[in-house]
Amino acid sequence: MTTPGAGEGREKLLVNLTPELRRDLRIRAAEHGLNMQDAATAALAHWYSSTGTVDVDTKGAKSWGVFLPAGGPQRFTQECEERRMTKVQGMAQAITLWLQAHPSPSERLVNQPVKRILVGNQKGGVGKTFVASGLAQAMAEMGLRVLLVDYDPQAHLTSRMQIPGLPDGSDSLLKHMLGEGEKHLARSLVALPQERFGGRLHVLPASKDAFLMDAKLALLQVGRDTCLARALAPLEDSYDVIILDGPPNLGLAIDLAINYVQRRPGELIDHSGILIPVWSDRSSFDAYEMLNEQIGTHSRMTGAVVDQLGFVVNAYDSRKGIVTRSFYDGWNELTTPGVLATLKDSIEGREASDYQVPLLEHAPESDQANVMRALAKELAA
Numbered sequence: 295m296t297t298p299g300a301g302e303g304r305e306k307l308l309v310n311l312t313p314e315l316r317r318d319l320r321i322r323a324a325e326h327g328l329n330m331q332d333a334a335t336a337a338l339a340h341w342y343s344s345t346g347t348v349d350v351d352t353k354g355a356k357s358w359g360v361f362l363p364a365g366g367p368q369r370f371t372q373e374c375e376e377r378r379m380t381k382v383q384g385m386a387q388a389i390t391l392w393l394q395a396h397p398s399p400s401e402r403l404v405n406q407p408v409k410r411i412l413v414g415n416q417k418g419g420v421g422k423t424f425v426a427s428g429l430a431q432a433m434a435e436m437g438l439r440v441l442l443v444d445y446d447p448q449a450h451l452t453s454r455m456q457i458p459g460l461p462d463g464s465d466s467l468l469k470h471m472l473g474e475g476e477k478h479l480a481r482s483l484v485a486l487p488q489e490r491f492g493g494r495l496h497v498l499p500a501s502k503d504a505f506l507m508d509a510k511l512a513l514l515q516v517g518r519d520t521c522l523a524r525a526l527a528p529l530e531d532s533y534d535v536i537i538l539d540g541p542p543n544l545g546l547a548i549d550l551a552i553n554y555v556q557r558r559p560g561e562l563i564d565h566s567g568i569l570i571p572v573w574s575d576r577s578s579f580d581a582y583e584m585l586n587e588q589i590g591t592h593s594r595m596t597g598a599v600v601d602q603l604g605f606v607v608n609a610y611d612s613r614k615g616i617v618t619r620s621f622y623d624g625w626n627e628l629t630t631p632g633v634l635a636t637l638k639d640s641i642e643g644r645e646a647s648d649y650q651v652p653l654l655e656h657a658p659e660s661d662q663a664n665v666m667r668a669l670a671k672e673l674a675a
């Protein structure tokens with residue numbers, strides 16, 4: 295989702311694509327320092343000039359959209375008609391060719407900064423905490439060192455992990471953001487004890503003073519934009535991934551988190567950014583519009599480049615009818631890559647929250663746990 299806008303003179307092509315090709319294109323484009331639309335444009339140009347292409351398996355292709363230079367969609371349609379093949383097959387061939395011509399330059403992946411993911415949406419109850427926590431668990435399970443930051447003063451994440459909140463007066467994240475920390479912030483972390491996480495999953499618990507964050511930070515005269523980055527900097531070398539569980543509002547705290555996950559010099563596209571849990575309904579679309587606006591304003595005002603990593607459609611049930619299904623398609627088509635994962639509302643998820651046990655520990659073989667693992671794999675790639 296690195297290319298949210300159509301941009302000047304671009305036209306959107308809608309065509310089905312398999313999740314595998316979609317993911318490979320996104321990752322490979324990022325490895326080559328390209329955005330998706332430029333990679334897709336190059337793929338089509340390559341395909342137009344090639345002959346004797348081989349059929350590609352397109353089973354499981356899902357709705358996908360990409361912006362091409364003006365006239366691009368018509369040219370593609372025409373080319374498919376001339377070659378007497380479906381657009382789905384045409385696009386699959388073009389992307390497959392491009393992937394073959396652009397192997398993974400794995401050496402580019404070393405020396406990347408710590409991966410920073412804000413799980414954000416000001417709408418409450420959409421599953422931010424659920425997704426942040428499940429993703430962090432899955433990433434730790436696959437061997438990554440993960441720091442999960444409870445960045446919501448309501449402390450849902452902290453309590454669902456059965457971790458006590460930080461006692462009053464202790465070294466909280468806010469204290470460090472204000473430059474008032476006394477000890478190293480690592481002293482405030484809690485490691486999850488479950489064996490499957492191998493001691494690699496650490497939580498920075500919420501503290502009550504977080505409710506005062508906006509008010510206190512408003513008084514900070516200097517360096518406010520970067521105070522979250524400064525507070526977390528001493529921890530970064532100890533982790534592969536830092537995940538922030540965002541608060542349910544669009545205040546100052548979320549602005550600082552957006553700032554924190556911006557692309558750093560030399561950092562690959564979509565290495566860090568915002569992951570957005572949504573529901574398949576109208577109010578989620580309205581909420582996203584506001585969030586997108588805030589990200590846009592932040593970028594314009596500060597010059598930050600902020601990658602939107604994609605949506606996680608939560609509590610999805612296709613049996614809820616055509617409106618639900620059409621909103622789902624809407625998330626996929628709104629931007630590229632669109633939906634990274636789809637979660638159903640499940641008993642295991644509810645139980646994990648209510649029993650205060652991490653999902654992957656409570657129901658390791660559940661569909662939800664596997665969706666979290668697939669998401670972790672995609673985001674870690």
Ligand SMILES: Nc1ncnc2c1ncn2[C@@H]1O[C@H](COP(=O)(O)OP(=O)(O)O)[C@@H](O)[C@H]1O
Nearest residue numbers: 418419420421422423424638639640643644647
């Ligand atoms: N896919 C799901 N299946 C089951 N329970 C879920 C699912 N997603 C969220 N929940 C539960 O719904 C409630 C709200 O989700 P939560 O993650 O707290 O939302 P948010 O952080 O956006 O406010 C929580 O109790 C959470 O555990």
Ligand SMILES: [Mg+2]
Nearest residue numbers: 422423446450
């Ligand atoms: Mg939450």
